[in-house]
Amino acid sequence: MNSRRRFLIAAVVVVISGVMSVLAAPELPARMATHWNAAGQPDGTMSKPVALALFPVLSAVLLVVFAAIPRIDPLRENIASFRPVYDWFVVVFTVFMTVIHGGVIAFNLGYEFDFTLLVLTAVAGLFYYVGVLLTHAERNWFIGIRTPWTLSSNEVWDRTHRLGGRLFKLTAIISLVGLFFGDYAVYFLIVPALLTAGVTVVYSYYLYEQIEHGTGSDSVKLP
Structure with missing residues (x-):
């Protein structure tokens, strides 16, 4: 196809x-x-x-x-x-x-x-596939975890997206578990999602600094 x-x-x-x-x-x-x-x-x-x-x-x-x-x-x-x-x-x-x-x-x-449960289930499915997409995404300007550090290094991009893909899938699974916790279900989505965003940004910066100081592989920078 x-x-x-x-x-x-x-x-x-x-x-x-x-x-x-x-x-x-x-x-x-x-x-x-x-x-x-x-x-x-x-x-x-x-x-x-x-x-x-x-x-x-x-x-x-x-x-x-x-x-x-x-x-x-x-x-x-x-x-x-x-x-x-x-x-x-x-x-x-x-x-x-x-x-x-x-x-x-x-x-x-x-x-x-319960409309909230419908939304949470649908978002969980979407997040899981976002995790799949991230594990396959190559460096570009529109799709993926675009920080100054992932856009400046192929290695930082690849490693950050491998981690991000796993975290998005984990967020999806945690969200589904949250469906059994009534009014607290939404927090099983929001908290992991925020943590995923924060962790991937910090991780990309950490990797880039390690590479720049000679403790990782050479970076491939954008022109």
Whole structure:
């Protein structure tokens, strides 16, 4: 399967999101619940037209951006080396957006479920695939853990992304465990995610300093 077909799958998912809006519109209230607190209770609303258009339009715009990135990145040849994994990330992302959109519609149609748990489950799946993407990503300007130190060294990039990939997968697993802890479930996502972000930034700086002081391999710097 080539890249064009994978993006076609993503486009079909976005279209499905829009069709869901059109089909559900007549049965939905004028104002729809669109925000929930950690306890799963709705605490924010939007007008129906805005709520129904938000996810499909945002997904379509982001799909165009995702399609452009491999063409405009100065290091596009590096993206080509992991293009299938990148393309499937785009598919996974559009599915994620559609699942959340479907959840919003279902809730406003009167179906009873914990919306926060739906979001946490969907985010866990997305985070796990982000971990897969990071372990394959080569140095580029748009995709991955882009710190001054990863962008300045191939070795720092590779080692930081290997660690980041494992941490994102671990965050996904911890998030799923958190589903059994009720109102505290959201913290099983937020805390590991923040720690992952902090650890990878600090680790990339540490590696770069080690290499610059001659205790690691030679760095390969951007022009």
